[in-house]
Amino acid sequence: MPELPEVQSFANALDAQYAGKRLARIVFHRPDLRFPFPRLSLERIFRPGARFESASRVGKQLLLTTNVGAVRVSLGMSGAFFPASAHERRKHEHVTLHFDDGAALGFEDPRRFGFWVVEDAHAAPSEVGFAAAVQLSHDAADGTDSEGLRCVFLSSKVTGSRRSVKDVLMDQRLVAGVGNIYALEALFRVGVHPATPCTRVPRVKWESLALEVPKLLETAIAHGGSSISTYRRLHGDEGGFQTLHLVYGREGAPCLAPKCHGVVVRMVQGGRGSFFCPCCQRLRR
DNA sequence: ACATGAGCCTGTGGGC
DNA sequence: TGCCCACAGGCTCATG
Numbered sequence: 001m002p003e004l005p006e007v008q009s010f011a012n013a014l015d016a017q018y019a020g021k022r023l024a025r026i027v028f029h030r031p032d033l034r035f036p037f038p039r040l041s042l043e044r045i046f047r048p049g050a051r052f053e054s055a056s057r058v059g060k061q062l063l064l065t066t067n068v069g070a071v072r073v074s075l076g077m078s079g080a081f082f083p084a085s086a087h088e089r090r091k092h093e094h095v096t097l098h099f100d101d102g103a104a105l106g107f108e109d110p111r112r113f114g115f116w117v118v119e120d121a122h123a124a125p126s127e128v129g130f131a132a133a134v135q136l137s138h139d140a141a142d143g144t145d146s147e148g149l150r151c152v153f154l155s156s157k158v159t160g161s162r163r164s165v166k167d168v169l170m171d172q173r174l175v176a177g178v179g180n181i182y183a184l185e186a187l188f189r190v191g192v193h194p195a196t197p198c199t200r201v202p203r204v205k206w207e208s209l210a211l212e213v214p215k216l217l218e219t220a221i222a223h224g225g226s227s228i229s230t231y232r233r234l235h236g237d238e239g240g241f242q243t244l245h246l247v248y249g250r251e252g253a254p255c256l257a258p259k260c261h262g263v264v265v266r267m268v269q270g271g272r273g274s275f276f277c278p279c280c281q282r283l284r285r
Numbered sequence: 286a287c288a289t290g291a292g293c294c295t296g297t298g299g300g301c
Numbered sequence: 302t303g304c305c306c307a308c309a310g311g312c313t314c315a316t317g
Contacts, residue, residue: 002310034293034312060311077310078295092295111294113311163288172312179310228310229297271290273308289317299307 002075004141004177005220006231006239007057010081013234014055014062017083018105023050023066024098033094033112034076041118045069046097059139059176069118076113081234082106110230140177141217149175150210158198158206165201166194166269169213178213181226181248184275186213188247193283194274195267200284219244247275255280 002010026046028037050066057063062073073079084096084106095107095116138145138152152158152175158168168174169183178186187194190208192201220226225239228249233239242249246256251266255277262279 006310074311076294076312079310109294110296111309111311113293115312161287167288170311181310226310231310270288272311287317289315291315292313293311295309297307297309299305301304 002060002079002225002231003179003182004057004060004217005182005223005241006225007060007062007075007177008141008221009225009233009239010075011055011057011062014064014081014105017234018052018099018103019054021052021099021101021103023052024048024100027096027098029089029094029096033109034115037095037116038118041069042071042116045071045118049100052099059137059172060179063119072117072119073107074115074117076109076111076115078111078230079107079109079114080230080232082108082232082236083234137173137176140175140213141221142214146210146214149213150207153206153210154203159201159203161198163198164194164269165192165196165198166274168198169209175213177217180272180274181228181245182213182216182220184248185246186216188276188281189216191280193278193281194276195269196284247277250275 023046025048026042028039031037045066045068047068050068053065053067055062055064058072064071064073084093084104086104090106090108092108092110093106094109097105138148158174161168166183166187169178170180184194186209189212190205192205220241223239223241224233226242227238228242247264250264253264255262255264257277257280260277260279262277264275265278267274
C-alpha cells in the first residue's frame with residue numbers, strides 16, 4: 001500500500017477538504033473488498049446529516065470520523081480516495097460518499113486488498129469480529145518520541161529475534177507505518193543489510209534506526225509520499241519522494257553513497273523485493 | 286513459539 | 302499485435 005507517508009498525505013488532504021461537510025449518503029458498488037463491508041454500521045456513521053469531523057492516520061491506516069462514529073480504512077496495496085463524479089464512476093470505485101453540498105468522495109481499490117473496519121463499541125459483533133483489527137503499535141513517524149522507538153528497537157523481543165531486520169521493521173505489531181520501501185530506504189541510510197538477523201544488528205545501529213526512521217518518514221511526508229506505478233494523491237498528482245529513493249527500485253544503478261563504487265542489488269526476501277548496496281550494507285550472520 | 290510461504294486480486298510492463 | 306510471465310505499496314493464515 002501506500003505506506004505511512006502516502007496515508008498521511010491522504011489524511012491531510014481529506015481533512016482539509018471534507019472536514020465540516022455534512023453527509024448526504026454512502027453508496028456501495030460492491031458488497032466487499034477483502035472482507036465484507038460492515039454495511040449497517042457504515043450507513044449509520046455516514047448517515048444523511050452526519051457531520052464529517054476529521055481524517056487522520058493510525059499507522060498505515062486512515063481514521064475517518066463523523067459525529068456518529070469512526071471507521072478505519074486500510075488501503076491495502078492499491079486503495080485510494082479521489083474526488084468522485086456524481087454521474088459516472090470509475091472502474092474500481094467501490095464506495096462513494098456523497099455530501100449535501102454536492103461534493104463526492106470516491107474510494108477505489110483495483111486489487112481489493114484493502115478493508116474498512118468500524119471503530120465502534122456499538123457495532124454488531126458480526127461487523128467487528130473478523131481478523132482485520134490489526135493491533136497497531138508505536139507510530140513510526142512520531143518524531144517527538146524517538147525515545148519510544150528506541151525502546152522498541154532495544155527490547156529483547158526485537159534484539160533477541162532471529163528474524164531479519166527488514167521483516168521486523170515491517171511488523172506492524174512492533175512499529176506501525178513502515179512498509180517495504182521505507183524499510184529498505186532506512187536500512188540503506190544506516191548501512192545495515194536487510195537480511196541481517198536482528199541478533200546480529202549492533203546496538204548502535206538500532207539507535208541510528210530509531211532516529212533515521214522518523215526522519216525519513218517526515219521527509220517523505222513533506223514530499224507528498226512516493227508514487228510507484230499507480231499511487232496518486234487525492235487530486236491525482238504524484239508524490240515526489242520516489243525521485244529521492246536511494247535504493248528502492250534502483251537495481252543495477254550506481255550506489256549514491258559518497259565515494260562508493262558499488263551497484264544496487266535486488267534480492268527476494270519473504271517473497272518481496274529487497275534493494276541494497278552490497279558495499280555499504282555488508283551481511284553479518 | 287517461531288519462521289516461511291501461499292493466498293487474496295487486478296493491472297502493468299517486458300520479452301518473445 | 303498478442304500472449305505469457307514476473308512483479309507490485311499489505312496482511313492473514315496454514316504449515317513445519
